Amino acid sequence: MSEGILKEQFDSLEQQHDASRLGLWLFLATEFLFFGGLFMGFAVYHLVYPLGFAAAGKLTNLWCGSINAALLLTSGLTMALGVNAAQRSRAPAASRWVALTMLLGAAFLAVKGVEYADDIHKHLVPGAHFALANQPPAQIYFWLYWTMTGLHAVHLLIGLGLLAAVWLKVRRGRWIGAEGAATELTGLYWGFVDVIWIFLYPLLYLIDRHT
């Protein structure tokens, strides 16, 4: 990547920056619609099978889900602070915030791993030994649970990779100030990972617990 250098199709760095920002927003719109199919499926089956989904929704690990929500929301804050520092060309602060964001993201994955192990232990994987075998809709619930959280984790992993690239550059004083577009865009992507969890958390961990 020839960061910070004006590409030939643009007249100014500002125009180039605007274009990549718009491009990333559009990309995130496609990502939301990609997840949208799953949200749609969840909404439909939640409506059709309220009892089966209520039974299944109580079995998710509330502790892990809540800790993760806290971790990821905090990482959203640290990332925003990192981007802000990068825009002000404060490389040491920016690299510290980005590193902290990576740590929080990694912690999320660790908690998720513990949670997955616990889920498997409790036979919450759809299939032959499924815990709620007498409840086919619960099977659909957990099928959606694994797909949605798994897909989210994949996106988070990609985000960690991007953050690592940003961190390596920022600590050497690159990708900040006028050439900080990549840092800002990574922050935008991280925000998306955050927002998806903000929807997944209440859907999968909260709404079926009150019944």
Add this chain to the structure above:
Amino acid sequence: MNDEGNYLEAGHDLKSWLLTTDHKRIGLLYLGSILIFFVLAAFAAAMMRLELLTPQGDLLLSADYNKMFTMHGVLMVWFFLIPSIPSVLGNFIVPLMLGAKDLAFPKLNLLSWYLFIIGGILALYAIVVGGVDTGWTFYTPYSTTYSNTHVLTMAAGIFIAGFSSILTGLNFIVSIHKLRAPGLTWFRLPLFLWSIYSTSLILVLATPVLAMTLTLMAIERVWGIGIFNPALGGDPVLFQHLFWFYSHPAVYIMILPGMGVTSEIITCFSRKAIFGYAFVAFSSVAIAVLGFLVWGHHMFVSSMSAYAGTVFSLLSFLVAVPSAIKVFNWTATLYRGSISFETPMLYIIGFMALFSVGGLTGIFLASLAVDVHLHDTYFVIAHFHYIMVGGMVTTFMAGLHFWWPKITGRMYPEKLGQLAAVILFVGFNLTFFPQYILGYLGMPRRYHAYPPEFQVYNVLSTAGASILAIGYLLPAVYLFWSWRHGKVATPNPWGATGLEWKTTSPPPKHNFAETPVVSEPAYHYPPLTD
């Protein structure tokens, strides 16, 4: 900086093509690849038409017939029609029309071609190792539970090609927002750009839903968990909702770009500004928006409630309004114009007739009671071929001829071009008009055999298909010939407006010697004298 000659001369080795980031060369890469898919898909259509020449199944087994119509549908929809005008002509023309040096993300543009090729190879692999028999719609639970064909490979191919569409659409939207030449305001844009913009919105917002739908279908097929399987509590109609949420907007991906080409050509060959610029521009956006709200009309007979059906029916009628605005405005543009009938214009006049028939029969199908009678018959086949072939393929041919001098720097032979346009029109109508009658009489789609009383119309249709084939082969031959031997083209052979005509034919690698400045509205043709 532009002393390096035109874009075709900027390197002749394979690497200079396969690693190019020049939007013009990428457009040509797309042209070459979609033509291969077109030939294969047309072969499948030819096999079907031959089989249907006689009432009994004699040429193909029913299982092979199923594979043929699946191959035809999948290749034509995802590997020819969707990339046809956007990825070939759009890639070539959009930056030129904008007065830009390239698209906003040239490397992403090249990546999208590679994704398209990888997806295409997977689809071809699925066909070669045995084919798929689900139809291009992959309805569950047949596709997930019962079909013993290569559904997963085919779905993976479409999934990957879908990301190629997304990246192309994203590139166009950002370019149109950010790379317009000085003075080129939104309301001075050529209408082709408005239609490409609207198409790109659909590509970007609908394709991810298809990706998720195919993913769910694939997961269901591999693990059999039950999301679409009624035996396990799942709902196969949910698949149809998700599938058509993409695939109905996709129908507009397959017509909006053609409407953009029409606006360019109608104005050029009647030497007049478009009638009601803002209406034509916004009708493209309206079609894109309304197109997202009508998917349910594919499912009137899939146990949809009467209320939902009524709403979807009404919304489907509404799409006819912006479409009709376009046709009326094109007609009004012709009025008192100085009309000439070069090849692109002949194709476009044919298009207006075919699109009107296709659009009006769409109204039949959007009507609840009529649809119950016509659903899954040849009437539906005829309807969407009038839109997709009569609409998109015809306008693709029109645009290809119109911009051919710009692309190659050579003129095609005019008389042969006019002949080909007429042959296409005649062959098309003879192929598909009898299918309206067949459908009305009750012949269902997707069967390899039929009762003998339908034979007359099927023979007519097959005869028409052979004329249609000539209508495709003829341009293939003379366009190829003209690339080397055609008359050398001037920068602006049609005397058209638009920035793409302000540079040389073919354009230099960076499109313009200096950034053009726009000071006039689109289609600013000199006033006509009586």
